[in-house]
Amino acid sequence: MSNAKTAHQLDARRLLCPLPVIRTQDAIAQLQDGELLTVTSTDPGAKMDIPSWCRINGHEVIEIKEQDYEIIITIQINTQN
Amino acid sequence: MNQQHDKQRKAVALISGGLDSMLAVKVIQEQGIHVEGINFFTGFCVEGHTHAVRKKHKDKQKRNNALWVAEQLGIKLHIVDVVDEYKDILLNPVHGYGKNVNPCLDCKTFMVKKAVEWLKEHDFDFIITGEVVGQRPMSQRRETMPIVEKESGGDDLLVRPLSAQQLPPTLPEREGWLDREKLYDFSGRTRKPQMALAAQFGFKDYAQPAGGCCMLTDENYAVKLQDMWANRPSREYELDDIIMLKMGRHFRLAPHLKVIIGREEGENHFMQGYKSQFVSIFPTSHPGALCLVDGVFKTDKERQQALALVARYSQGKNSPQVTLSIRQKDGTEQEYTITPMAADAIKKEWLI
Numbered sequence: 001m002s003n004a005k006t007a008h009q010l011d012a013r014r015l016l017c018p019l020p021v022i023r024t025q026d027a028i029a030q031l032q033d034g035e036l037l038t039v040t041s042t043d044p045g046a047k048m049d050i051p052s053w054c055r056i057n058g059h060e061v062i063e064i065k066e067q068d069y070e071i072i073i074t075i076q077i078n079t080q081n
Numbered sequence: 082m083n084q085q086h087d088k089q090r091k092a093v094a095l096i097s098g099g100l101d102s103m104l105a106v107k108v109i110q111e112q113g114i115h116v117e118g119i120n121f122f123t124g125f126c127v128e129g130h131t132h133a134v135r136k137k138h139k140d141k142q143k144r145n146n147a148l149w150v151a152e153q154l155g156i157k158l159h160i161v162d163v164v165d166e167y168k169d170i171l172l173n174p175v176h177g178y179g180k181n182v183n184p185c186l187d188c189k190t191f192m193v194k195k196a197v198e199w200l201k202e203h204d205f206d207f208i209i210t211g212e213v214v215g216q217r218p219m220s221q222r223r224e225t226m227p228i229v230e231k232e233s234g235g236d237d238l239l240v241r242p243l244s245a246q247q248l249p250p251t252l253p254e255r256e257g258w259l260d261r262e263k264l265y266d267f268s269g270r271t272r273k274p275q276m277a278l279a280a281q282f283g284f285k286d287y288a289q290p291a292g293g294c295c296m297l298t299d300e301n302y303a304v305k306l307q308d309m310w311a312n313r314p315s316r317e318y319e320l321d322d323i324i325m326l327k328m329g330r331h332f333r334l335a336p337h338l339k340v341i342i343g344r345e346e347g348e349n350h351f352m353q354g355y356k357s358q359f360v361s362i363f364p365t366s367h368p369g370a371l372c373l374v375d376g377v378f379k380t381d382k383e384r385q386q387a388l389a390l391v392a393r394y395s396q397g398k399n400s401p402q403v404t405l406s407i408r409q410k411d412g413t414e415q416e417y418t419i420t421p422m423a424a425d426a427i428k429k430e431w432l433i
Contacts, residue, residue, distance in 0.1 A: 014354040016324065018122055018145050022162050042354075045145065052148045056157055069350065 005076070007036045013070065017045040021053050024075070028059065033079040036062070041071045050075070057081070090258045091115045091205040092240070093196055096158060098146025100275055100287045101211030101243060106154050107282050108242040109209055112259055116209070118158040119199055120147040121192050123167040124320050125296045146288040153284070163195065164320050171297070172316055176228075181303035183295060185217065186225055193233035200238070207238045207253045213275075214244040214268040223247075243267045243275070296327070305331055308433045312336045321358065325373070328352060331433040332390060338376035339433075340387050342394050357410055362391045365416065366404035369395025385419065392421035 010027045012020040020041040027037055039050060050073050051061045058081030062074040094106045096118035106116050151158035170191045174184030189212075196208045212221050226248065230239050237252040245254065245264035254261045267274045279287060296302040305326040310316045312333070328348050329341040340362075343349035349371040352361075359373040372391040378384040384407075392403035404418045 014351075018120075018126070018148075018160055019162075021145065021148065022122060022160050025160060049145045049148055052144070052152050053158070053160075056148070056152050056155075 005034055005036050006032070007038065010037060010039045012039050012041040012043075012046070014042055016043050017049060019043075020046040021049050024050055025053065025057075028057075028075070028077055031077045033077060035077045036074055037077065038072060038074045041073070042069050044071070046073065047071050089115055090207075090253070091117070092207050092209050092253075093200050093203070093205045094118050094156075094209045095192055095196055095211070096120045096147045096150055097211065098148075098150050098288050099211065100272075100279060100284070101213060101216075103150045103154065103211070103284065103287060104275060104278050104282070105209050105211040105242045106150075106156065107284075108264065108278075109240070109259070110154065110156075112263060114258070116154070116156050117205070118147070118151045118154075118156050119196055120158060120160045121163045121167075121195060122160060123171075123188075123295075124164040124323050125167075125171075150287075159199070161195065161199075163191075166195075167191070168318065179298065181298055181300055182306055183297040183303075185298075186228065188295075189221075190229045190232045193229055193235045193239060197234045197238070206258065207240055207251070208235055209240045209242055211243060212241045214241075214247045216268075216270060240264075243278075296323075302326060305433050308333060308339075312339070321355070325355070325375075329370075329373075330394075332427075332431040333433050334383060334386055334390075334431060335376070335379070337379060338374070338383055338387075340390060341373045341375060342391060343370040343372070356408060360410060361408045362387060362405055363408070364392060364395040364397060364403055364405045366402075366418075367395045367397030367400065369397065369403075384417075386422075388417050388419045389422035390427065392419055393424070393427065395421070397421060 008027065008031060010023060012023050015023065020039065020043050024039050031037060047064060054061050054075055058078045060076045060078060062076050065072040092109055092114050094102060094116050096102045106118065110116055148158055170184055170187050174187040176186040179185050193208060200208060212226065214223050214226065215221065230236050240251045240253055240259065241248060243265045244267050245261060246266035247268050250261060253259045309322065309326065325341065328351065329343045332340050334340060343352050352371050352373055355373055359375060362372040362374065363369065370391065374387065378387065388405050391405055392398065395403055397403035398421045401420065402418050403421055404416055406414045406416050408414045
C-alpha cells in the first residue's frame with residue numbers, strides 16, 4: 001500500500017481577502033483526510049489568513065514559501081476534527 | 082439552563098470581526114453553548130483589499146478580523162461567498178439606502194436569512210448577533226429589529242445577547258437553554274458598556290470598525306459606485322468592478338470613458354493583472370503609473386487627454402514630452418509621444 005499523499009493545487013492568484021480563504025475552504029471540503037493542498041496566492045494577507053483558517057479548522061500548514069509576489073502555502077487535510 | 086438538558090445546544094454567530102459580535106459569542110459560550118461563526122463575503126467588505134495591495138499600508142495589519150476573532154474565541158468560522166446573491170440586495174433594497182449606498186436593513190435581514198438556512202442544514206439551534214438596540218441608525222433600532230426577525234425567518238431563534246434584556250424573550254431563553262439574567266441590556270450609541278465587558282473578558286486587542294468594514298457606508302466609495310451606475314446602461318456589476326473602485330485615481334473624462342491611474346507600486350502591480358480586461362496606458366520613456374481605460378476613446382482628443390493625464394502622473398511630468406504606450410486587450414501596443422498635462426488643466430469635475 002502506498003503512503004504517497006495526493007497533492008492538489010489551488011490557484012488563488014489575483015484574488016483578494018477573503019477570497020483566497022474561501023477558495024481554500026471550498027477546495028478542502030472536497031478532499032480526503034491526509035491529502036495535501038498547495039495554494040498559490042498574491043494577496044499578502046493570505047500569509048496570515050490561510051494559516052489562521054487552518055488552525056481553527058484543525059488542518060496543518062506544512063510549508064509557507066514566498067517568491068516574488070507569490071505566497072505558496074501547503075496544507076495537510078485533517079478531517080478527524 | 083443548558084446543563085439541565087441532555088442535548089448540547091449549538092448556536093451559529095454572525096461574525097463581522099468587530100467587538101460586538103466577539104462579545105456576543107463569548108457571552109453565549111459562558112453559558113455552555115457550542116458556538117460556530119459564519120461570515121458573509123458580499124464583495125464590499127473590502128477594507129483589507131487596499132491594505133493588502135497598497136505598499137504604503139504595508140505596516141497595517143493584514144489580517145482578516147473575522148478569522149482573527151474566531152481564533153481568539155476558539156470557534157470554527159465558515160466564510161460564505163454571497164457576492165452574486167447580494168447584488169439583488171444592493172440593487173433593489175426593499176427598505177432603501179442609508180446615508181450613502183448602504184442597504185443596511187435589507188443587508189442584515191439577508192444575512193440572518195442566510196444564517197437561518199445554514200442553521201437548518203447543520204442542525205444548529207439558534208442564531209446570535211452582536212446587535213445592540215439603538216447602536217446604528219438604520220439596522221439596529223428598536224423598531225427595525227422585529228423587521229429583521231420577521232423578514233429573515235429568524236423569528237424567536239434570533240438572540241442578541243448584548244441587548245437581550247431590552248427585547249422580548251427568545252425561544253432559547255424561554256426554553257431555558259439560555260439564562261436571560263446572564264444576558265445584557267446594552268442600548269444606544271455609547272461603546273462604554275462593550276469596552277467594560279471586553280475588559281472583563283480580558284479582550285485587549287479588537288478591531289474598531291466605524292460602520293463596519295462595509296465600503297457601502299463610505300462616502301468616497303459610494304460616489305464612485307454611483308458614477309459607475311450613472312454611466313453604464315445597467316447597474317449590474319461584477320466583483321472586479323467593485324474591487325476596481327478601490328484602486329487608483331478615477332477620472333471621468335466622458336460618460337463613456339473613465340481612466341484609472343495607479344497611485345503607487347502595489348496598486349500598479351495589482352492592476353497589471355487586469356490588462357487583458359482593459360485597454361491600458363503606461364509611460365515608456367519615464368517611470369510612472371499604470372492606467373486602465375474603462376470605456377472607449379471616441380475621439381482623438383479623448384485619447385490625447387488620457388495620455389497627457391497619465392504622463393502627468395509619471396516621473397516625466399516636468400519634461401517637455403513623455404512617450405507612452407497604449408496596449409490593447411490582445412497585447413498589441415502603439416506608442417505616442419505627448420506633452421504632460423499641466424496641473425491646472427486637470428478639471429476638478431473629472432476626479433471622482
